[in-house]
Amino acid sequence: MDLTQAREQAVARDLADPIGHARDRFVLPDDIVYLDGNSLGALSAAVPPAVKDVVERQWGQALITSWNEHDWWMAPRRVGGRIASLIGAADHEVVAADSTSVNLFKVLVAAARLRPDRRVLLIEPSNFPADLYIADSVGELLGLDVRRVEPGDVGAALDDEVALVSYSHVDYGTGRAHDMAAVTQQVHDAGALIVWDLSHSAGALPVALNECDVDFAVGCGYKYLSGGPGAPAYVMAAARHHDSMRTPLPGWTGHARPFAMEGSYEPAAGIDRFRCGTPPMVSLLALDAALAAFDGLDMAQVREKSLSLTRLFIALAEDVLTPLGFEVVTPRADAERGSQVSLRHPQAYAVVQALIARGVIGDFRQPDLVRLGFGPLYVRHVDVVTAVEQLVAAVTAQEQHDERYAVQTTVT
Ligand SMILES: Cc1ncc(COP(=O)(O)O)c(C=O)c1O
Incomplete structure (x- = not known):
């Protein structure tokens, strides 16, 4: 043609x-023809007025009372709920927090702790470098053997030693999409847990985490979700793991009673335990506004x-x-x-x-x-x-x- x-x-x-x-x-x-939304999503028209409002009115006028008055405290969950609807999870299974790298660290450790008798972590060799580095670090910290195996070859690599498998849904380099349902099934059949990195799929294609029975997922807020440069990321944990999962970064905002200021950690119920430090409100509310671009689609x-x-x-x-x-x-x-x-x-x-x-x-x-x-x-x-x-x-x-x-x- x-x-x-x-x-x-x-x-x-x-x-x-x-x-x-x-x-x-x-x-x-x-x-400009913009073909880099897989790296930094374009500016959503709803973001500039939302940022102006959070800076000038909420921060400038209401000051610290905004944590209650404008419900800043629950914003990570509210934004998480909006993201949940794009990735096939329930509202109470997703929280917006930290970066993808940090969330990956949290869920890899949490997943490994759910399989204490198994000593192997599988990850694909072409995964994003941060995912590889973090998997290696988790391996070193927990004494796991980290093996690099392509998703297509995972069947042969799975045995009763494998605790967890960490893959990207869509490869950042080649754009290849992996079959989430089939790979998750194989991993579960072997008694292991799966962690998917959705950075290059969420917001661009339907993701059906619960339909696929996925255990954990993480992803970036600044790519197809258009949350803005360095926008907060998100973490999803299936409800069945909520009571037993343990984060390696037990921050005060993920405590059961954050304002009791207790000297020892007790995890909040559910996904809130994956919160760590104080959320970056300007960025988080920019992401919140950006997600309106998906409304009704x-x-x-x-x-x-x-x-x-x-x-x-x-x-x-x-x-x-x-x-x-x-x-x-x-x-x-x-x-x-x-x-x-x-x-x-x-x-x-x-x-x-x-x-x-x-x-x-x-x-x-x-x-x-x-x-x-x-x-x-x-x-x-x-x-x-x-x-x-x-x-x-x-x-x-x-x-x-x-x-x-x-x-x-x-x-x-
Ligand atoms: C697939 C994937 N995972 C993780 C990351 C790292 O994200 P962050 O720098 O927000 O931690 C990226 C960043 O581009 C990515 O593409």
Whole structure:
């Protein structure tokens, strides 16, 4: 298909898009195609007034009384409840808190403590580096043998020594989606517990934690949830574990009676025990406001839109980018794909810089990936065509060899 024809079809698809109106819920610069919502979600239009209100009225005028007057104290649970509806969990199973890394540490230790007679933790080799580092640290602290095993090979690696398995639902590099139901079932059949990292799936595709019988999950607030840079993360624990799970970070806000100021720790009931320190209210209420962008949207339609975008991108990439030296590394099968497409290219870093200079923002991941995320609430089919056109133009003009794009910035 040529790109002119693709653009005509893209315009028609955008006009017929049942969730096309969701784009109006975001603030996006007119001259930018934003394909990095898998790293930092776009600004939700509800956030600036909410932040102004929390800073000027709640903090500025009501001062410390806002912990009661504006119910700041329960905000982690309120926001957790909103996230729960996007990930197939019950309200009382999710709390917004800390970072994904910290939450992962909490749940890996808590899960391992639920299987005290087992000595093995499995994690996939290509998981996000923080997940690998934390798994190794938990292994060292608890004396667990940490083994790196692909989700596809987990069956052969499971035995009665495995305490827990920690996988990402969608791979941050390749965009590959794993079969949560099937893997969770295999892990449970072996008597082990599963922890899923939802950072690259929540908000972009339906996640059915309880339907899949998942034990624990964590995820970022700043990617597809658009909570803002460094937004609080969330942690989910299935209700059946609430009474027995023990956090390794017993903070005062997760105490059964936080204001009794007791000298010894007694965990709060339920998911609240995964709270640790004082929540960052400005960021937390920004995330709360951002989640309004999902109000009334059917996640099945969000998924259909996401697949339509990535399907179109892959089809065009195979037609016009493969001959220019790109390789699509993201799976073609819909069920195996999240909401991003990664392209391998020998000068991937410079290609991304050239693309950004041309008004299309994506990012680079080591060693040779151009990573493009398609936030289904605000990316349009015409943006997909523009991105492909600009990739063709950049590489045809040999911009990947331009020395301006050779020096790597601190954040890639
Ligand atoms: C899959 C995954 N897990 C964990 C993290 C780490 O999140 P944080 O830096 O918020 O702890 C990231 C960050 O990008 C991620 O992509």
